[in-house]
Amino acid sequence: MLITMKNILQVAEAKQCALGAFNTPNLECVIAVLSTAEKLNLPVIIQFAEVHEDLIPLKIMGPIMVALAEKSTVPVCVHLDHGTALAYLSEALKMGFTSVMYDGSGLEYHDNVANTCMAVEMASRCGASVEAEIGAIGREEGSSLGDKAGNHVGNVTGESCYxxxxxxxxxxxxTKIDALACSFGTVHGIYVTKPSLDFLRLSEIRTKVNIPLVMHGGSGICADDYRECISRGIRKINYYTYMSRNGGNYVKEKCASKGSEDVYFHDVVKWGIDAMARDIMSAMKVFSGLPHGVDNVTKE
Ligand SMILES: [Zn+2]
Known part of the structure; x- marks a missing residue:
């Protein structure tokens, strides 16, 4: 069933846990996420990032996400991740997304505030929630290792970005937003060196705002650090890169094991879903505080 970000994060707040927010730029990701959430009977967030337009457009993927979320047996929030244009947010809201993120972190502060207020007004007309960001989270969403120019960049974005x-x-x-994405040392994509998170800053932010906090760049963090962040107010963890890499690498292994035999695409799809679902299950167990979450979610 569909649920807004505000309501789904109230569940996380009441349980003092975090919910996974998984990017789903293909049907296989949606199936892997929803089937795992249903197995564990946990609410979940599926999201589409504007930077994934080049993989598949929102106008194709969005309605699929909404339709499958409606049919799910667990509460599902369908969220737009890092929308930088208000018109793009409006497109998602018209499709039935129950939450949108307006990302004005690249703008001057007062412009970010003004646009975020417009996003909140737009979303409230559709009964949807809004996440927004201040500070800059390292690297653009959707990148793997390099920056936009393809240069190899490290983890740290510098204190000034926090x-x-x-x-x-x-x-x-x-702005009266429902959830705040904050920058305290995580980066999008693959971690080149072990991330160093500013936990004190996170606690200080939480004491000053009374809404749920969001961790971006949330794959590739060790389980203890996830737990620490959750104890300090993180309620939504954006998770994608490592699950996609695990799916891709498992497909690579299976193809290699076939040697000279033919490989059928329907098998490739199934291998990908299964491997991603295994990774998602480990992540969901850690985020929700269920026992048997593996020590390192992103075990390679
Ligand atoms: Zn992000």
Whole structure:
């Protein structure tokens, strides 16, 4: 069944846990995420990022996500990730998305506030929720290792990019958003070196804003760090890169094991779904605090 971000994160807040928010730029990802959430009987967020337009357009993927979420036996929030144009947010809302992220983190602060207020007004007309961001999370969503120019870049974005707790309070008060994406040391894509997270900053932000916090660049973190972040107020963890890589690498292994035999595409799809579902299950167990979550979610 469909649920808004605001309502699904209230569940996480009540249970003092986090929910996984998985990018689904293909049908296989949607199936892997929803089937795993149903197996564990956990609410879940599926999301489509604007940067994935080149893999598949929102106008094709969005209605598929909404239709499968409606049919699911668990509460599912269908969310737009990192929308930078209000018209794009509007497109998602018209399709039935129950939440949108407006990302004005690249703008001057007052422009980010003004546009985020417009996003909140637009979403509220559709009964949907809004996530927004201040501070800059390392690397663009959808990247693997390089920056836009293909240069290899490290993890750290620098102190100046981190979310300022006082500004976070001002931003949330002015915009009335439902969830805040904050920057405290995570990056999108693959971690080149072990991430160093600023837990104190996270706690300080949480004491100054009374809404759920969102971790971007959430795959590739060790289980203890996830738990630490959750204890300090993270309620939504964006997770994609490592699940997709595990799916891809498993397909690679299976193809190699076939030697000179033919490989059928329907098998490739199934191998990908199965491998991603295994990774998603480990992640969901850690985020929700269920026993038997593996020590390192992204075990390679
Ligand atoms: Zn992100």
């Amino acid at each position: 979310t300022d707790p006082d500004q976070a309070r001002d931003f949330v008060t002015r």
